[in-house]
Amino acid sequence: MFVSKLLNIFFSAKCPICGNESDYHLYNPFCTRCWRGIERYSGPACNICGMPTTSNLSTICELCLKKPPAFSKVLYYGIYDGALKEAIHLLKFNGVKRLSGPLSLMLSELPIPKADGIIPVPLHPNRLYKREFNQTASISRHLSKNLKIPLMIDVLKKIKETPPQTDVSGKERFKNIRNAFKVCREINGMNLLLIDDVITTGATIRECSKVLIKAGAKSVVVIALARSMPR
Ligand SMILES: [Zn+2]
């Protein structure tokens, strides 16, 4: 506890949610109360893509019925909101890399099936160069250690630069992301876990899964930190 207090002096910061002093170095700048307040989503959702639904009756959403995705399931921790949203934002854009540890621990709580490899959704090399850090690869590295499943970092590559998904509308996202990824290694017959940070429309994970299955993967299960509520 003493070391923890000492470390916290180094990282002294105010919790971005409640404004109190953060009190534990592991998930600094968050305070323990706000960090523990991050809830796992347990409400009704599509059995395939995990999209939150309002009724308990439908078990598969309209999009998955109309256009069945190549992945077999999406598991995610929580709704992209509050402290979870803030944490992903700090990790992604402010380079608070230490958060990838506790965030990946959350993922380890999900009922993740056995798999042959973990594949992060890649960034285009130009984007990676600008940001110098792929938060999804960092989460995947931790998860690989926690679950003892090999990390396969160069399997999936992004070969087409696409505008940030937040800048384009739903339909455009699907168009933009088409043919943006390439499989660069043998994955025949493998059961794979595809890791992403936030799922919004699902365009990225649909496209990635499609190329992985086309390249011979036996199955793809998507694991993400958060999913945004449908608008
Ligand atoms: Zn707080």
Ligand SMILES: [Zn+2]
């Ligand atoms: Zn669905």
